[in-house]
Amino acid sequence: MSNTITPAAEALADAVSAKLLRAIAQELATRIIPQLQSGDALERASLARLILLTLAADIDVLPDQARKHGNALRALLALQGAMGEMPANAADRFDIAALRAAAARVIRDSACSPNEAASEDRLSHLARWDVDWVLGCDEAATAIAPPTSQVQTGTAAIESVNIESVSAYLQRCFPLNSPVTVTRVTPIPGGRSKKTFFVEQSGHPELPAEFVVRQDYALKYAGTKVVDEYGPLVALTTAGLPVPAPLHLEREPSELGPPFMFMKKFPGKPPGSYFGLATPCPDAFRDLARMLARLHQLDPDALGLPAAAGSRDVLHELLMSYRQKWRTNATVASPLIDYAYAWADRECRREAGSNCFVHGDAGPYNFLIDNDRLQVILDWEFAHVGDPAEDLGVARLYAEHCMPWEEFMDTYMKAGGRHVSPRRIELGMLTQYLKGSTLVAASGRNYLEGGTDEFIKGASSFTGLRMIETRVARLLRRFGAV
Numbered sequence: 001m002s003n004t005i006t007p008a009a010e011a012l013a014d015a016v017s018a019k020l021l022r023a024i025a026q027e028l029a030t031r032i033i034p035q036l037q038s039g040d041a042l043e044r045a046s047l048a049r050l051i052l053l054t055l056a057a058d059i060d061v062l063p064d065q066a067r068k069h070g071n072a073l074r075a076l077l078a079l080q081g082a083m084g085e086m087p088a089n090a091a092d093r094f095d096i097a098a099l100r101a102a103a104a105r106v107i108r109d110s111a112c113s114p115n116e117a118a119s120e121d122r123l124s125h126l127a128r129w130d131v132d133w134v135l136g137c138d139e140a141a142t143a144i145a146p147p148t149s150q151v152q153t154g155t156a157a158i159e160s161v162n163i164e165s166v167s168a169y170l171q172r173c174f175p176l177n178s179p180v181t182v183t184r185v186t187p188i189p190g191g192r193s194k195k196t197f198f199v200e201q202s203g204h205p206e207l208p209a210e211f212v213v214r215q216d217y218a219l220k221y222a223g224t225k226v227v228d229e230y231g232p233l234v235a236l237t238t239a240g241l242p243v244p245a246p247l248h249l250e251r252e253p254s255e256l257g258p259p260f261m262f263m264k265k266f267p268g269k270p271p272g273s274y275f276g277l278a279t280p281c282p283d284a285f286r287d288l289a290r291m292l293a294r295l296h297q298l299d300p301d302a303l304g305l306p307a308a309a310g311s312r313d314v315l316h317e318l319l320m321s322y323r324q325k326w327r328t329n330a331t332v333a334s335p336l337i338d339y340a341y342a343w344a345d346r347e348c349r350r351e352a353g354s355n356c357f358v359h360g361d362a363g364p365y366n367f368l369i370d371n372d373r374l375q376v377i378l379d380w381e382f383a384h385v386g387d388p389a390e391d392l393g394v395a396r397l398y399a400e401h402c403m404p405w406e407e408f409m410d411t412y413m414k415a416g417g418r419h420v421s422p423r424r425i426e427l428g429m430l431t432q433y434l435k436g437s438t439l440v441a442a443s444g445r446n447y448l449e450g451g452t453d454e455f456i457k458g459a460s461s462f463t464g465l466r467m468i469e470t471r472v473a474r475l476l477r478r479f480g481a482v
Contacts, residue, residue, distance in 0.1 A: 017059055018060050021056035022052070022053065022056045028045055033045050040189055051462060057141035060140075070096055073099045077126075100333045101333035103129070104338050106122065123343075126339065127481075130339070134470055134473045160255065160257040166185055173248075180204045194214055194215060195214075196213065208247075212263040228381075233380055235302060239302075241291065241295065241377070267375060283372040289411040297416055300357045300385045313348055314355050315353050315428070316349070323341040323345075325442065334469055336469060337469065339482075340476060354388065354418060358387070361382045362394050366379045389420050389425050430479075434472070
């Protein structure tokens with residue numbers, strides 16, 4: 001009897017593996033997750049379930065998708081002279097990763113070509129293939145199992161932020177005759193680049209009974225810092241905008257860990273996640289339109305930020321800085337992400353924008369609503385002198401699912417907003433997900449190189465890029481870019 005494992009046996013083993021992964025995910029959903037109490041535990045278990053379902057979908061759909069699409073990519077790469085040492089059989093699902101990596105290299109090299117017309121033609125063919133690949137895999141996976149609820153990834157409880165350490169810090173930095181009693185420290189799930197905690201205390205006259213701790217991650221490839229966020233928040237609070245009032249800044253590492261700030265706590269809940277709007281809230285988006293109009297009228301100098309010089313295209317500069325971060329940190333090749341950067345580069349050069357102070361990340365995961373009214377805009381870590389198209393692009397990705405976009409823009413303009421062309425707003429929409437590509441790339445590299453061992457950082461880099469790729473692919477089709 002032969003000891004060779006036949007293709008049929010391999011297929012059966014894969015089917016069993018996929019079924020078992022889904023069974024574990026179902027156990028999590030029905031027996032384990034309902035028993036969890038803390039938001040942090042719920043987030044981690046839900047993210048683990050999402051990873052299991054993603055792996056099961058890969059087992060089920062990647063072989064057929066590779067056979068369907070692989071040879072076409074091989075032919076395109078052969079025309080580019082880019083096959084090199086590629087495997088001979090493009091129908092193998094594992095060869096697709098190598099082929100996509102080769103396609104990404106061609107796109108990056110062509111984006112720097114002096115012959116722009118020829119370069120654009122080469123790029124568009126490869127990008128069209130990758131869009132078909134990404135969306136084909138997504139549609140096939142959805143047909144097998146409907147999409148699970150999206151999980152906002154990020155915050156994790158750490159041992160250094162707890163009742164004892166917060167009590168010690170308050171007593172040391174705010175000396176009082178009577179002791180401070182910290183009754184609860186609750187990690188809040190959802191943050192992608194900062195940790196957030198709710199603190200309840202009594203006995204401290206200079207702080208409210210409940211306040212928020214917003215803290216940097218300790219990462220090898222660090223992102224934005226709370227130190228840079230604190231000053232603009234003070235100015236925005238003075239200007240009367242709906243922002244979390246800052247109460248205290250700790251610039252140096254302490255018994256709580258990396259630098260952090262205390263902020264006022266607001267009522268309400270976020271109406272959605274990074275990947276979609278969960279609660280229709282048209283009145284809240286009208287409030288957002290008016291708030292963005294006010295924000296875009298502010299003088300950056302008054303907020304402690306340097307104004308952008310002259311006619312510089314700050315949106316183009318931002319996109320190119322994101323492209324460099326993506327190229328530096330990406331551990332998984334994505335031809336369509338590389339093409340999206342090349343396409344945005346060309347489009348920015350064709351039409352100028354304008355400069356003003358922007359939030360930079362005003363999606364529904366970063367504001368709180370109560371009875372369909374906007375209460376506060378959170379997370380000002382990406383605030384900078386930029387193009388108003390950045391804020392409007394982010395808003396459009398979510399607002400148009402609960403109200404006509406023309407109505408949002410009419411509200412914005414009547415409140416004193418700036419004129420922004422439709423194409424620039426489309427670039428702002430794409431920028432939202434291209435920025436996301438840099439964040440998940442940095443998370444993945446931090447996790448792989450030992451910059452962090454936090455489960456959520458590794459998990460978000462795995463699932464996050466998949467989700468971002470599908471959004472970018474749909475936008476490229478919508479804008480006629482492929």
